[in-house]
Amino acid sequence: MKSAYLYVRVSTDEQKRKGYSLPEQEDRLLKYCKYYDIEVKGIYREDFSAKNFNRPEWNRLFSEIKKKSSGEDKNILFIKWDRFSRNIEYAYEMIGKLRKYKTTAKAIDQPIDFSVPESTVMLAVYLAVPEAENARRAQNTSNGIRRAKLMGRYPSKAPLGFINLTLLDGKKGIVLKEPEAGIIKWAFYQVAKNNHKISQIMKIANDKGLLCSKSHFFRILHNPVYSGLIPVKLDSGEEQLVKGLHEPLISEALFNQVQSVINTKRKTTSKNYDLQSMFFLKEFIICPVCDRKLLGSFSKGRLKKYPYYHCRDGCRTRIACCIS
Structure with missing residues (x-):
């Protein structure tokens, strides 16, 4: 190996959890190249998730590889295979694309000799482990959110009219936010009267200062969180409504009345x-x-x-x- 492009990647989430840093990876790669007398053709620093290859710096590196598609073999160096990808399907696809341009991807901590057929087994392990870690972490996060909702807390991003806060007990919750909360409450009452088109009510709400699209407005009218209820999706696929700990914006009776209006054909406009x-x-x-x-x-x-x-x-x- 005479020359190589260096690729260092970290996501914001990984920085918080594992303390990964771009300078640390870059320093190790530069020392590796110095020890083996490898010329560094360029350094590409990425702060992006590796769930796919739609990453700004990787796209720039790949464009450089395609641009210099001469007879010379090219190399891309990184620390571990999870810096390259956390999706085994996309990883194999990208390795094939790089091979087309006579380019080899290599991890200095997890070396693979592609000339040995059995080495593909180790490559599969190196690529599968990060994907399994991602899947497990996503499942744990999903389970944590579900447990919180079953306890009446709303840990996700607050819907319009609420704001996320950390409560006195250190747990996350939502509280009403004005003036949006007042405008949304007014909109629920207007829809319940069934005297005007919902599009007209939305337009007036927008004029009052409620900044949302038509589809977002309809999602608001369908969202039980405003009535103090939190929807929780169970393992069976069914949805359960749990009494929330947050202050409701409207009553359950008013919410049900609005659902009756928007879910049935209106006789007059x-x-x-x-x-x-x-x-x-x-x-x-x-x-x-x-x-x-x-x-x-x-x-x-x-x-x-x-x-x-x-x-x-x-x-x-x-x-x-x-x-x-």
Whole structure:
């Protein structure tokens, strides 16, 4: 090996748990290269998860490898195989891509001699262990969150209208946050009245200062956390509602009333109600030109909307509606 690119990687989570650091890895690799008289072609420092290869510095390194796809063999050095990848499927795929450009990935603490067929067994072990660690850690985290929820605590990211806090006992929870909490409470009451379209209520809520998208607004209306209940997914796949320790924004009765409104087909909308109340003669007035019944609608003017009775299908008959 005459030259090599150095790749050092750490995730923020690993820095907290294991004390990994980029300078420490880099120093060890540089000493290795000095001892074996290896020319360092470049150093790529990554602060990113290794669940896949969609990483900024790795992409930059891979682009450099492809750019210099000459007859010369190339090498990439790192400390251990978990610095390279924590997903065995993606790891093998990337090793194949590197081989296409005459490039070999090597871990100085876990050396593999690719010329020996049996060495692929050790490579499989080196690549599988980090993936198993990730899976176990994710499962432990998921179980911890579930246990907390079953106890009535909400350890996840607080929904809009709440904020995450560490309570006096050192455990995490959520508390109401204004002005968002007040606006969301108002929105629940408006939806429960069933007098206006939900999109209109959302627009007014946005004007009041609630910054969220349409899909986010509907998720808020469906979220039982606002009524003091925490949904917990069990091993069986079923969902259980647990009484939360946090202060509810609305009552359970109001939440259930809102679910009834948004989960059933609405018989009327405010727009239809306005049209019916304004154009109550539309079934009785006959067009003087074509003898058909006139329709009613609003025409947008420069300052406001104006009501008219009008005909259809090319007939230009239009009669202004008097407003008392």
